[in-house]
Amino acid sequence: MTDLSHRPVLPQSQRPRLLEMAGISKVFNGSITALDGMNLTLNEGDFLSLLGPSGCGKSTALRLIAGLMRPTTGRIIWNGAQDRGDIGVVFQEPTLMPWATVAKNVWLPFRLRGQSFASVKDRIATALKLVGLENFHDAYPRELSGGMKMRVSIARAFVTNPRLILMDEPFAALDEITRQKLNDDLLALKDKIGCTVIFVTHSVFESVFLSDRIVVMAARPGRVVQELTVDAPYPRDMEFRTSPDYAAQTHVVSDALRIAIGDHSHDAH
Amino acid sequence: MTPTDPAFDADEARRARNRRIEAVARWALPLAVVILTIIVWNWFSNSSATRGMIFPAPPKVWARFLADYGMLFTSLMVTLKITFMALAIAIIGGVALAILFTQSRFAELIFFPYAVILQVTPIVSIAPLIFIYVQDPLARVLICAWIVAFFPILSNTTLGLKSTDSNLRDLYAIYGATWWQKLLFLQLPSAMPYFLGGLRIAGGLALIGAIVAEYVAGISGSGSGLAFRILEASYRLNYPRMFAALIMIAIVGVIIFAATTFISWFFLRKWHESALRREV
Numbered sequence: 001m002t003d004l005s006h007r008p009v010l011p012q013s014q015r016p017r018l019l020e021m022a023g024i025s026k027v028f029n030g031s032i033t034a035l036d037g038m039n040l041t042l043n044e045g046d047f048l049s050l051l052g053p054s055g056c057g058k059s060t061a062l063r064l065i066a067g068l069m070r071p072t073t074g075r076i077i078w079n080g081a082q083d084r085g086d087i088g089v090v091f092q093e094p095t096l097m098p099w100a101t102v103a104k105n106v107w108l109p110f111r112l113r114g115q116s117f118a119s120v121k122d123r124i125a126t127a128l129k130l131v132g133l134e135n136f137h138d139a140y141p142r143e144l145s146g147g148m149k150m151r152v153s154i155a156r157a158f159v160t161n162p163r164l165i166l167m168d169e170p171f172a173a174l175d176e177i178t179r180q181k182l183n184d185d186l187l188a189l190k191d192k193i194g195c196t197v198i199f200v201t202h203s204v205f206e207s208v209f210l211s212d213r214i215v216v217m218a219a220r221p222g223r224v225v226q227e228l229t230v231d232a233p234y235p236r237d238m239e240f241r242t243s244p245d246y247a248a249q250t251h252v253v254s255d256a257l258r259i260a261i262g263d264h265s266h267d268a269h
Numbered sequence: 270m271t272p273t274d275p276a277f278d279a280d281e282a283r284r285a286r287n288r289r290i291e292a293v294a295r296w297a298l299p300l301a302v303v304i305l306t307i308i309v310w311n312w313f314s315n316s317s318a319t320r321g322m323i324f325p326a327p328p329k330v331w332a333r334f335l336a337d338y339g340m341l342f343t344s345l346m347v348t349l350k351i352t353f354m355a356l357a358i359a360i361i362g363g364v365a366l367a368i369l370f371t372q373s374r375f376a377e378l379i380f381f382p383y384a385v386i387l388q389v390t391p392i393v394s395i396a397p398l399i400f401i402y403v404q405d406p407l408a409r410v411l412i413c414a415w416i417v418a419f420f421p422i423l424s425n426t427t428l429g430l431k432s433t434d435s436n437l438r439d440l441y442a443i444y445g446a447t448w449w450q451k452l453l454f455l456q457l458p459s460a461m462p463y464f465l466g467g468l469r470i471a472g473g474l475a476l477i478g479a480i481v482a483e484y485v486a487g488i489s490g491s492g493s494g495l496a497f498r499i500l501e502a503s504y505r506l507n508y509p510r511m512f513a514a515l516i517m518i519a520i521v522g523v524i525i526f527a528a529t530t531f532i533s534w535f536f537l538r539k540w541h542e543s544a545l546r547r548e549v
Contacts, residue, residue, distance in 0.1 A: 066443050091441055098540045099458045111454065112444040184532050211478040 007194035015043035017079045024074035032062040033221035049199045049207035049214045057222020058200045062166050088157030088165040094149035096141040103137040109160045127159040147178035167199045208249045218260035225260040335510035348494035355414030356475040363422025371430040388420040396485035410482040417478030418471040425467030427459025428519040462541050465533035472529040
């Protein structure tokens with residue numbers, strides 16, 4: 001069984017730059033400003049959360065990075081060549097093809113590069129093992145629970161070992177127990193392969209537990225309000241979730257988010 | 270487990286009983302209805318001598334069927350050939366047009382009105398013109414059957430190709446999928462349930478189209494399908510043969526429906542809601 005290669009994760013201050021968003025704005029229909037002057041530097045090995053209320057442009061930022069749309073102004077500068085497909089994506093819905101088995105779904109990124117199933121069978125098996133679905137290769141998505149479907153989706157995003165993984169509120173539709181388990185497993189997975197993650201969420205608790213950087217955003221127009229660092233070392237587990245440090249961090253982030261939302265309510269006067 | 274088992278409560282017992290009854294009724298009821306129909310029909314035909322002339326009793330129809338078997342069977346083959354050729358062209362044409370429509374909005378805007386006009390204009394009113402313009406006897410009947418059959422395939426497949434999951438489309442775009450990959454791995458599988466629904470309708474319509482075309486072609490020499498046999502038998506006041514041919518057409522229609530239903534189930538059985546059995 002081939003292992004997914006491991007990229008070393010350096011301390012935050014020493015990480016090489018992966019991409020930079022310079023003055024990114026996105027205006028829809030010539031009038032609706034979804035994102036206004038966003039500047040962001042993403043470094044290799046970051047677990048960065050975009051946190052904010054709905055309408056703050058966090059999903060727009062993700063779609064811009066994914067190359068699904070172009071910014072109205074500003075530039076996204078990648079460090080080194082960025083091939084299409086060198087990104088893994090997890091959406092809020094599992095987004096699996098219902099007509100294909102679990103293994104065939106995970107095969108998709110390879111298949112679109114023209115690689116046969118047989119040639120990447122081992123890598124698919126490794127990815128499915130990493131998300132705990134080694135016994136479900138031939139199951140169809142409908143036979144799986146919501147959490148298991150999401151695991152397949154995560155395996156598909158990780159299987160090509162891309163340098164960046166984009167996650168758009170992936171666990172928002174899951175129950176609290178499944179969600180915590182998936183948070184734990186996601187950190188373990190990231191620790192194992194050392195990729196870079198941008199994680200969109202509206203949950204303060206989730207963002208603090210998962211990330212080492214949190215970008216707080218506000219709505220109308222969508223913009224970055226504040227950037228915070230979570231210094232707690234990885235691996236983080238149940239102990240961290242119940243620690244005073246975690247409570248203190250969530251408090252700080254909650255305050256930042258409250259200011260971000262409150263900002264807007266003051267505008268109304 | 271027996272009904273006295275404590276885990277087998279009254280509710281479950283009733284449900285099990287209903288399941289057993291339904292399992293028998295599933296085939297017994299339709300069979301009973303057919304037998305009853307034949308009995309009533311037989312009684313009605315024999316109730317007066319004149320009535321029996323124009324409404325022949327089942328044994329007479331059966332006897333005629335056995336006597337004319339060779340001729341009727343040859344005609345059946347002609348009708349079947351037209352039906353399946355028309356269905357095949359409808360599938361190829363309908364799917365190809367649907368793909369064109371979903372790739373190009375302009376193609377849809379240009380051609381869709383014609384597809385609708387062809388569909389809503391009764392085939393019997395177009396057929397005489399087709400028979401004037403097209404000389405080949407097979408081709409003219411085929412065109413009629415095709416016009417009737419292709420629309421459900423086209424409209425259903427177009428709908429299916431357009432109903433691909435938008436997140437999956439994004440995912441394919443992010444992975445840099447080519448047009449061909451997107452069509453083959455994403456759009457066509459998504460459209461499968463819709464296409465198969467269209468196929469079930471088109472199968473029946475192809476038969477109807479073939480029969481109607483044969484009728485309109487009349488005795489002008491355009492082959493000798495089952496519809497032509499019915500017309501010919503009516504001129505000769507051969508009522509038993511009319512019934513025999515009619516029943517053959519009905520049975521063919523049922524078989525086509527059953528076959529397309531089976532095909533639909535076969536392709537969707539692993540993943541689509543329509544083909545899955547619900548537990549409890």
